[in-house]
Amino acid sequence: MNAKPNARLRIEVDHLCCVGNAMCLALAPGVFAHNESRQSEVANPKGGSREEILDAAENCPTGAISVSDADTGETLFP
Amino acid sequence: MPATATLTDDLFAPEVIADPYTYFGRLREIEPVHWNERFSLWLVTGYDELVWILRHNELFSSAVIRDAAAPPYPPVDPADVPLFDEIRDFRADQLVEKDRPEHFDQRSVVHGYFTPKAMEKWRPFVRAAVEELLDDIQPKGAMDVLTELAAPLPVRIIAEMMGVPYEDRDRLRAMADGILYINRGEPYRFRPLVEAIRGIVDYAAPLVEERIGGEGSDFISVLAGGETCGVFTRHQVLVNTGLLLFAGHETTMNLICNGLLSLIRHPEQWERLRADPEGMARLATEECLRYDPPVKSTQRIVAEDVDLGGRTMRKGQRIRWIMAAANRDPEVFSRADEFDIGRQPNPHLSFGSGIHYCLGATLARVEGQEVFRALAERFERFELAGRPIEYQPSLQFRSVKSLPVRWTA
Numbered sequence: 001m002n003a004k005p006n007a008r009l010r011i012e013v014d015h016l017c018c019v020g021n022a023m024c025l026a027l028a029p030g031v032f033a034h035n036e037s038r039q040s041e042v043a044n045p046k047g048g049s050r051e052e053i054l055d056a057a058e059n060c061p062t063g064a065i066s067v068s069d070a071d072t073g074e075t076l077f078p
Numbered sequence: 079m080p081a082t083a084t085l086t087d088d089l090f091a092p093e094v095i096a097d098p099y100t101y102f103g104r105l106r107e108i109e110p111v112h113w114n115e116r117f118s119l120w121l122v123t124g125y126d127e128l129v130w131i132l133r134h135n136e137l138f139s140s141a142v143i144r145d146a147a148a149p150p151y152p153p154v155d156p157a158d159v160p161l162f163d164e165i166r167d168f169r170a171d172q173l174v175e176k177d178r179p180e181h182f183d184q185r186s187v188v189h190g191y192f193t194p195k196a197m198e199k200w201r202p203f204v205r206a207a208v209e210e211l212l213d214d215i216q217p218k219g220a221m222d223v224l225t226e227l228a229a230p231l232p233v234r235i236i237a238e239m240m241g242v243p244y245e246d247r248d249r250l251r252a253m254a255d256g257i258l259y260i261n262r263g264e265p266y267r268f269r270p271l272v273e274a275i276r277g278i279v280d281y282a283a284p285l286v287e288e289r290i291g292g293e294g295s296d297f298i299s300v301l302a303g304g305e306t307c308g309v310f311t312r313h314q315v316l317v318n319t320g321l322l323l324f325a326g327h328e329t330t331m332n333l334i335c336n337g338l339l340s341l342i343r344h345p346e347q348w349e350r351l352r353a354d355p356e357g358m359a360r361l362a363t364e365e366c367l368r369y370d371p372p373v374k375s376t377q378r379i380v381a382e383d384v385d386l387g388g389r390t391m392r393k394g395q396r397i398r399w400i401m402a403a404a405n406r407d408p409e410v411f412s413r414a415d416e417f418d419i420g421r422q423p424n425p426h427l428s429f430g431s432g433i434h435y436c437l438g439a440t441l442a443r444v445e446g447q448e449v450f451r452a453l454a455e456r457f458e459r460f461e462l463a464g465r466p467i468e469y470q471p472s473l474q475f476r477s478v479k480s481l482p483v484r485w486t487a
Contacts (some may be wrong), residue, residue, distance in 0.1 A: 020132075020133045026186075061435055064195045
């Protein structure tokens with residue numbers, strides 16, 4: 001990957017896929033939070049390290065989380 | 079007289095077992111949160127209500143077998159009743175029965191094994207296993223889908239995941255078949271079940287001993303790693319090996335049988351799949367999951383008094399939700415009772431939702447997609463062998479007793 005280590009990240013949670021498994025909340029607690037339906041949403045894209053965020057995306061059982069470089073648009077996950 | 083008085087309360091009645099969709103669909107229309115007096119449990123059939131319950135796990139305990147196991151039903155041979163305790167001890171210590179915080183620690187040990195990316199790596203192996211089975215089957219012109227394709231395929235995958243040596247595969251298959259008696263109705267069923275449980279413990283114990291502290295990436299090594307870091311007891315490592323063998327087998331068997339049955343009964347959908355097997359397999363598998371799911375219902379115990387759907391559920395009461403019915407909720411799915419392999423989006427509840435969302439969903443999807451793709455590529459048309467399809471007398475699983483089909487070889 002060419003993205004700089006401190007690149008701004010664009011994180012999206014697809015609510016048609018999110019089942020509220022809550023692994024992302026555990027892996028990147030500063031980033032993700034539950035909404036009223038207990039689906040995940042991005043509370044603060046800078047609330048965790050890049051590693052934590054990519055780990056959360058990879059561990060989403062339904063692949064609901066996508067991550068890209070906010071400036072270059074490069075896809076980081078999936 | 080309440081409208082539900084016209085519906086039988088016998089959930090094991092032949093017509094309810096044969097066709098849960100008519101019965102639970104009617105219940106969903108009348109009263110989506112309903113108390114069944116005969117079996118002393120709440121039945122929830124509405125989609126929104128189910129999702130709410132699934133996502134509020136702190137209000138509903140999963141320790142059902144430990145805390146609220148009803149007497150065996152259908153009844154078992156009186157001489158076998160003492161075996162119930164052994165079965166309960168085995169099942170009550172499995173991951174699926176745990177609540178938070180224990181559940182989170184335990185699931186975290188195995189969660190990474192089943193990510194979508196990790197399971198995608200298994201696709202070539204699954205594909206090859208499907209082709210190998212179908213190579214043997216195709217020339218014969220007839221098969222029982224259950225015993226010849228749907229049952230052996232997942233066990234082949236699980237054996238590989240467990241790192242079971244080639245020479246032990248028949249033994250594993252026998253244990254896997256024995257553990258299916260969890261879901262059966264014969265009065266003698268506890269005996270083969272207990273034999274299978276003891277067999278699994280005897281077989282897995284030396285493997286755990288051998289692999290603990292090692293570098294293995296097989297599933298038994300992963301579970302053993304959980305013991306090393308203090309999350310699992312040895313007993314839990316062994317019973318969760320059994321959980322993989324059951325949960326990954328019964329359910330996948332049902333996905334394949336129920337899915338193929340739906341495709342056979344809807345020839346225009348079968349032709350759609352045949353026109354583009356690779357392209358349609360993913361959506362078709364989701365619709366097979368929605369329309370006739372492997373798991374009809376799951377249960378919990380109410381952990382605190384809860385108001386839902388105009389009813390009050392009390393702490394300690396059992397609750398069973400019927401995802402098979404929620405999957406046909408017209409509030410969520412247009413043409414809900416139609417089988418449409420192109421349906422998108424398809425937010426079915428066949429894998430549940432929330433923290434207990436099926437750990438094996440990613441594997442089930444790969445297996446389903448590969449089977450339906452290969453069947454559509456290889457076979458022009460299936461015919462049912464003409465006998466009415468019979469189901470196991472189970473509230474939880476939607477399991478055919480056999481699925482005989484024929485084709486022109």
